[in-house]
Amino acid sequence: MIEARFDGTWEGWRDTARGLLANEIRPQEVLWTQETGQQALSGILATVDTGTSVPLRVPRGFLEDAAVVACHRSPEPWAVLYRLLYRLTHGERHLLEVTSDKDVLEFRRMEKAVRRDIHKMHAFVRFRKTGENRYVAWHRPDHRIARINAPFFVRRFGSMHWAILTPDESAYWDTQTLRFGPGVPRSEAPAQDDLEELWRTYYASVFNPARVKVNAMVKEMAVRHWPTLPEADIIPKLLAEAGTRVEVMGAARRESAAPFVPETVELPVLREAAAVCEGCDLHRHATRTVFGEGPLDGGVVFVGEQPGDLEDLAGRPFVGPAGQLLDEVLREAGIDRESLYITNAVKHFKFEERGKRRIHQTPRGVEIAACRPWLEAEMKILQPRLIVCLGATAAQSVFGRAVRVNAERGQFLPNHMAEAAFVTIHPSALLRMPDPAMAAAERSRFVEELRRVRAWLG
Amino acid sequence: METRKKLEILADAAKYDASCASSGSRRARAEGGLGNTEGMGICHSYTPDGRCVSLLKILLTNYCIYDCAYCVNRIGSDTPRARFTPQEVATLTMEFYRRNYIEGLFLSSGVIQSADYTMEQLIETARSLREEHLFGGYIHLKAVPGASEVALALAGKYADRLSANIELPRAGDLVQLAPAKTHEEIEESMSRIQFRLLEAKDKTKRNGKRPFFAPAGQTTQMIVGATSATDVDILTKSTALYEDYKLRRVYYSAFSPIQHSAPGMANEKPPLVREHRLYQADWLMRFYGFHSSELVTEVNGNLSLEHDPKLAWALEHREFFPVDVNAASKEALLRVPGLGVRNVERILRMRRFHKVTLEDLRRLRVSTDKVRPFVVAAGQGPANPDAARHKIEEKLRQPKQMELFAAAATARTGEL
Known part of the structure; x- marks a missing residue:
């Protein structure tokens, strides 16, 4: 059994995996261990010479998807990724086409979870204005996606100065350069933005009280995200008033011959x-x-x-x-x-x-x-x-x-x-x-x- | 009137348009500008009715010279009125967008003065956003019925998507309920938009660079249940619209007896499940190779409320089954209840490398209970159409016991 120590990042895993693969180490022989802090940088394998790594020949798209899977918060991705990598390079070049394979299923399950989280972050980040052209958001993603997701916000909000704070890692953009810093607690984020009242007005106006479907809402907008969504504050009120509003609508007399x-x-x-x-x-x-x-x-x-x-x-x-x-x-x-x-x-x-x-x-x-x-x-x-x-x-x-x-x-x-x-x-x-x-x-x-x-x- | 009050009135007035999509367009952010679109729509929030909030969907004004019976903003309605200026809407869009509340703007309007005057106001809003605010997010503009060719051509220069609402499936219904609008006029708008879209495509071929014209195409909306029009009428009209004008989507909006609703309208709310069934049928027509005439199995010309249209078709065409997942064509697999487009594609890929079993399907999260009566898979024993037929018949005898028929409950309550 070989203990593969790496720094817990995608890049760290990739380098380590290359070394293991170059030495023909089979997946069942590897125990993946994440290390944090200084020693991780050098803590690759003691027994394996990573310098001899060969270029990886894997199907197009695999590395991109694997980088996404690597953001999964659980410790599971690393072993699954290595098993897939090993099989793909050892006679099962078409493995990813066999979507019902157990490793492929695991891989896709985690990929789906992370991609959904990425998408929900695109949706639910809420900037608050802190000064002229300055905006700050605090968001709690399910997975460690602050880094992989930051370029999206650069592409979209590139002309604004912004910071997206998360508990794991924070991203900062000054209209020129993207920087990352440590995670911060929610208490460090701005408490409000004057425009939110207008946003809540809009949200309340588009809600149709005759069609209450709380489950459908919660399925797409999980309650755990509500604390950072300004519009979520008024959901209880909207629901409480829905019955009365429907009655008023029903009672509104329709004048007609x-x-x-x-x-x-x-x-x-x-x-x-x-x-x-x-x-x-x-x-x-x-x-x-x-x-x-x-x-x-x-x-x-x-x-x-x-x-x-x-x-x-x-x-x-x-x-x-x-x-x-x-x-x-x-x-x-x-x-x-x-x-x-x-x-x-x-x-x-x-x-x-x-x-x-x-x-x-x-x-x-x-x-x-x-x-x-x-x-x-x-x-x-x-x-x-x-x-x-x-x-x-x-x-x-x-x-x-x-x-x-x-x-x-x-x-x-x-x-x-x-x-x-x-x-x-x-x-x-x-x-x-x-x-x-x-x-x-x-x-x-x-x-x-x-x-x-x-x-x-x- | 203060902005907040106007927003309240003009957002409320716009919510009867079912369309909310912000997809189908790709645009990089302009240098120094704000916003982009990356093809996929984003739902930034959900209201307690389960609907997505993607765009700032408002009317420029809800004053209207028309008296369309199904519309809350018709001239003969007592609803409170308000009007935004194009600049106010542009500013509001920018402020919301900067805070990541929305993907962009969906702007429609009551008709004031004339069709072209109204259209000019909508265009001015979009122009200001694009040219003054350098806005790169999504813009959907309503094509006002009767707007001139020049106006529509200009609208498409700024908008990602245009939509002219067909309103009601039968031309005769429109005569009754919206005497000032005609199908000819509305379809004329669609045809003008279609012409410009083709022209843009053609120029792309010749010059390699696509001129900007409504890259997310055009859509329309039909109101369901306001008149006696059947699902056959509705789907026939949809098919014609998809074919003639290459629409991206037809939206179906269940008529809700609105406040101050007009004479001559249905008093009963159509069951919400009807709207849902129409969307399912629409989907089957566009992605599963079904024709509208195949889908309606009920004698009254409507879709089955109890079964989804694909299952309803399967139950009527038992001779078509079982389908062998290891040999059947893509077209045949797409007709199996319980198999979606993605899973059919996965099966086609997978079977090149090994025989597909029921266990494989289960791992793809296909409900094997649902598909088993309709398919033959490896390791399931020799194909036995009689057994499959027997299972389908069993199903028919005890519909209420099957999980598959949960939809029946929704048909009764109207809840989905």
């Missing part, structure tokens, strides 16, 4: 159902639902914004001042109102009470979206050739996106509910214009656009 819309091909059935719609809050204050009206086979549908004060009382669309203006303009354009189906994007009047007056309020996006199922259902029954959108609210509902009227008006645009959809202004916009000259110009443009609608319809 969808549950009130019946499956039907009969417009009167739809109208009747709409009368009792409570899909959003608007029904609470309005007098009644104002549904669309007009012939089923006219081929064209006009969509307004929402009923106004008089429409709300009468229960019919476009009977107030805006409706009267629409009638006039339609006449000028040569369109018979009786041939049109007229409806609104939102079917309840939204207003603010000021004294005895009810002042119109523009519906919000949520209310437009909540009411859209009624419009969709109407269009499904009517199957119009053309939809004319009066104003931005109507256009938003018909196109399913924000529409800038002035940018898109006057064109026959593709739409999923009809052959085409056409955007123009709402007549009430004319009523609100303070400048009479401008109002007159807008009015003739409105008439002109409606003439084009008539021409399109043929």
